[in-house]
Amino acid sequence: MTRPARAFQGVDEGRLELDAVVGVLADRYTVEAGRPRTVRRRRLDTFDRRLRAAGLTLEHHSEPRARRVVLDGADGPSTDAVTGDLRWPAGAEVLRAGRVRDAVAPVAGIRALLVVSDERHSWRQLDLRDADGKTVVRVELDEPLAVVGGAGRVTVRALRGYDEHARRVDRLLTGLGLRPVEAGLAGLAGMPDGDDLADDVPAPVAADAPATALLAAALSGFLAVMRANLPGVLADIDTEFLHDFRVALRRTRSTLRWGREVLPAEFRSEWEPAFAGLGALTTPVRDLDVYLLGLPAMSGWLVAADATDLDSFGRHLTQRRAIARQEMVDGLRSARFRRLLAGWEGALVTLGGRATGTATGTERSTSAGVLGGRVLARASRKVVRDGAAIGAGSPADDLHRLRGRCKELRYALEVFAPVVDPPPSRRVVADLRGLQDVLGRFQDADVQRRALREFAEEMLTSGVPAAALLAMGELIAHLDAEQGKARREFDQAFTRFVRPSGRAPLHRPGGDT
Amino acid sequence: MRIFATYNIKGGVGKTSTAVNLAYLAAREGQRTLLWDLDPQAAATYLFRVRPKVKGGAHGLVTGRRPAESVLKATDFENLDLLPADFSYRNLDLDLDDAKKRTRRLGQLLTGFTADYDVVFLDCPPSISLLSENVLHAADTLLVPLIPAALSLRTFDQLKTFVAESAKPRPEVLAFFSMADRRKRLHREVIEAFDGAAGVATTVIPALSIIEQMAERRAPVPAFAPLSRAALSYEALWAEVRPS
Numbered sequence: 167m168t169r170p171a172r173a174f175q176g177v178d179e180g181r182l183e184l185d186a187v188v189g190v191l192a193d194r195y196t197v198e199a200g201r202p203r204t205v206r207r208r209r210l211d212t213f214d215r216r217l218r219a220a221g222l223t224l225e226h227h228s229e230p231r232a233r234r235v236v237l238d239g240a241d242g243p244s245t246d247a248v249t250g251d252l253r254w255p256a257g258a259e260v261l262r263a264g265r266v267r268d269a270v271a272p273v274a275g276i277r278a279l280l281v282v283s284d285e286r287h288s289w290r291q292l293d294l295r296d297a298d299g300k301t302v303v304r305v306e307l308d309e310p311l312a313v314v315g316g317a318g319r320v321t322v323r324a325l326r327g328y329d330e331h332a333r334r335v336d337r338l339l340t341g342l343g344l345r346p347v348e349a350g351l352a353g354l355a356g357m358p359d360g361d362d363l364a365d366d367v368p369a370p371v372a373a374d375a376p377a378t379a380l381l382a383a384a385l386s387g388f389l390a391v392m393r394a395n396l397p398g399v400l401a402d403i404d405t406e407f408l409h410d411f412r413v414a415l416r417r418t419r420s421t422l423r424w425g426r427e428v429l430p431a432e433f434r435s436e437w438e439p440a441f442a443g444l445g446a447l448t449t450p451v452r453d454l455d456v457y458l459l460g461l462p463a464m465s466g467w468l469v470a471a472d473a474t475d476l477d478s479f480g481r482h483l484t485q486r487r488a489i490a491r492q493e494m495v496d497g498l499r500s501a502r503f504r505r506l507l508a509g510w511e512g513a514l515v516t517l518g519g520r521a522t523g524t525a526t527g528t529e530r531s532t533s534a535g536v537l538g539g540r541v542l543a544r545a546s547r548k549v550v551r552d553g554a555a556i557g558a559g560s561p562a563d564d565l566h567r568l569r570g571r572c573k574e575l576r577y578a579l580e581v582f583a584p585v586v587d588p589p590p591s592r593r594v595v596a597d598l599r600g601l602q603d604v605l606g607r608f609q610d611a612d613v614q615r616r617a618l619r620e621f622a623e624e625m626l627t628s629g630v631p632a633a634a635l636l637a638m639g640e641l642i643a644h645l646d647a648e649q650g651k652a653r654r655e656f657d658q659a660f661t662r663f664v665r666p667s668g669r670a671p672l673h674r675p676g677g678d679t
Numbered sequence: 680m681r682i683f684a685t686y687n688i689k690g691g692v693g694k695t696s697t698a699v700n701l702a703y704l705a706a707r708e709g710q711r712t713l714l715w716d717l718d719p720q721a722a723a724t725y726l727f728r729v730r731p732k733v734k735g736g737a738h739g740l741v742t743g744r745r746p747a748e749s750v751l752k753a754t755d756f757e758n759l760d761l762l763p764a765d766f767s768y769r770n771l772d773l774d775l776d777d778a779k780k781r782t783r784r785l786g787q788l789l790t791g792f793t794a795d796y797d798v799v800f801l802d803c804p805p806s807i808s809l810l811s812e813n814v815l816h817a818a819d820t821l822l823v824p825l826i827p828a829a830l831s832l833r834t835f836d837q838l839k840t841f842v843a844e845s846a847k848p849r850p851e852v853l854a855f856f857s858m859a860d861r862r863k864r865l866h867r868e869v870i871e872a873f874d875g876a877a878g879v880a881t882t883v884i885p886a887l888s889i890i891e892q893m894a895e896r897r898a899p900v901p902a903f904a905p906l907s908r909a910a911l912s913y914e915a916l917w918a919e920v921r922p923s
């Protein structure tokens with residue numbers, strides 16, 4: 167395989183002496199230099215940097231007369247012309263059908279591509295030719311225009327079958343005092359970087375530290391995720407901003423409940439209801455997102471009806487979502503919500519300070535490890551107790567409640583697993599996931615089925631074609647079957663979770679109650 | 680992956696010129712393209728300025744001792760790679776004869792490229808040989824340049840018989856007139872007689888000196904004379920045969 171492109175820079179970010187570069191190359195090769203071009207380069211990635219994680223670099227290059235998207239990855243660069251006007255953020259489906267889109271779309275998934283850096287460059291290509299006039303290496307000279315004394319770059323692109331020339335050019339450049347740079351470290355501009363969150367993961371809290379320190383750290387992390395996703399939620403860039411926002415919110419609420427015994431009273435009296443309200447504000451849009459995202463799969467379930475019969479259902483959902491979104495956005499832009507965020511941040515600072523600082527008394531006496539052990543034991547006992555009570559005749563609501571218990575346990579594990587000894591086994595966590603999956607399918611099918619009925623009622627009043635309602639009837643039948651299937655899988659998933667011998671997997675002898 | 684072979688039993692009819700120009704056009708429109716030079720004369724290799732030197736030789740490739748990827752060469756053109764030939768290709772038939780599936784070996788080697796290329800051109804030497812049998816099994820389309828003269832039509836008939844009698848799978852056979860000279864009465868008559876005939880392309884590649892210049896320029900015609908009549912003729916031919 168061809169060696170990937172390698173970039174070089176002057177030492178200490180100094181300016182490149184491009185003439186010197188060309189000079190040293192011309193000693194060994196016939197250098198054919200293309201005209202210098204000014205290129206606006208916009209680096210694109212999803213908010214959570216999926217392309218970067220997959221080793222891909224996607225850029226939108228614009229010149230006065232040419233626009234293209236350039237993808238670089240392990241297989242070398244590929245380029246595709248841009249037709250029409252591309253505006254970011256947008257989903258990968260706006261790219262022209264072809265190799266670039268084929269490589270990007272599955273990686274980006276449902277996330278939109280956004281501009282993560284935007285620079286103007288002076289760009290020039292040199293073809294290095296051998297005695298036969300064959301190009302054996304390509305070298306790109308690239309200097310950002312805006313940055314004063316900015317670091318220019320020389321990129322050596324090996325051509326398949328001519329790696330040894332690329333290596334030789336590497337040596338010539340190193341001999342000039344240039345040093346290799348890691349690709350893909352361009353400065354970030356515009357949207358906040360979801361990935362940066364990973365960079366400031368709080369330092370782990372020790373098991374013997376105060377429990378409040380652990381809670382403050384976890385809650386601060388969730389707050390950071392909510393803040394980072396908020397602009398994307400407001401701008402409606404893709405559905406995952408709201409999803410991630412809500413996951414952080416649910417983790418916050420769960421952590422508040424599990425921490426009640428060590429947290430100050432107002433956390434329960436003020437903050438728990440405040441976050442419950444935030445949940446209620448954001449739930450309708452998320453629910454509608456789930457239906458809209460599921461529409462393509464749903465049309466695959468249809469047997470008698472035609473996929474187009476679901477069009478009016480889709481339109482109905484879109485209208486409902488627009489209304490729900492307006493309400494949500496109004497709420498998220500309100501002074502009340504701003505106060506909530508600011509107040510919560512202050513409360514967490516105080517909590518963190520109290521944990522490490524001056525306060526005395528009982529609230530400091532519970533360590534993170536002790537609280538963790540208690541919480542995990544309690545959470546898992548609740549799952550086992552409620553799960554064991556489920557029989558053939560149990561109503562769906564009992565299973566829904568159990569699913570809630572499982573989620574609570576899952577969130578508790580995420581926060582407390584690092585401070586309990588021995589740590590929960592990986593198998594327990596995997597079995598919990600399996601159980602959650604079954605319960606999730608059961609509940610989703612049940613809820614969606616009921617929602618479809620409601621939607622159908624609503625649509626009826628607006629004179630929708632019968633075909634649409636019939637198609638929705640098919641969906642309900644399918645969901646009904648799905649729900650039944652999940653219900654039949656429940657016993658086995660639950661048994662696996664409580665093995666061995668029906669004991670709570672996280673309930674240790676001597677554990678607190 | 681779509682495999683084209685430029686093939687004719689007769690020599691000097693425009694096989695290599697066609698393979699090189701069409702491969703260039705396929706790559707130019709963004710298809711990942713491979714040209715495999717199967718001729719020990721290495722004319723296509725020469726036209727891309729690549730040295731006729733294959734590590735391990737044809738023998739290494741056919742025996743699988745040397746993976747085909749390791750001898751690939753990028754051409755100067757984006758999306759276009761070359762599998763060069765060298766003089767060792769004169770023994771290709773002997774090497775194939777030693778292989779396990781002697782008439783399918785080339786096809787087996789090509790399946791290794793399925794993920795990497797959209798279009799492959801095989802530039803064949805003029806002959807009927809074990810290699811040609813391999814080409815028949817491997818190619819989806821046989822592009823047959825014909826000089827519009829009575830004799831070349833006879834060879835086309837021979838070729839069609841050869842294909843029809845070979846084991847399946849068989850390629851689609853598409854002939855086209857090459858080096859056509861409108862000033863020659865015989866050329867005009869033959870072309871008219873075949874107008875609209877099945878298996879014959881409507882595009883005609885005229886005899887043009889700029890095509891001969893490829894040997895000096897060492898580049899495909901559309902690369903150095905993109906607006907020439909020759910370039911436009913090859914574009915028309917590609918439009919007619921390209922996978923849609």
Ligand SMILES: Nc1ncnc2c1ncn2[C@@H]1O[C@H](COP(=O)(O)OP(=O)(O)OP(=O)(O)O)[C@@H](O)[C@H]1O
Nearest residue numbers: 690691692693694695696805858885886887890891
């Ligand atoms: N349309 C054309 N007009 C003028 N000259 C042509 C044309 N096509 C090919 N030629 C010239 O004719 C000669 C033979 O062409 P080419 O090498 O393409 O044929 P070939 O069938 O591959 O030959 P071989 O059988 O030797 O491999 C070359 O010099 C080439 O430049």
Ligand SMILES: [Mg+2]
Nearest residue numbers: 694695718722
């Ligand atoms: Mg030839």
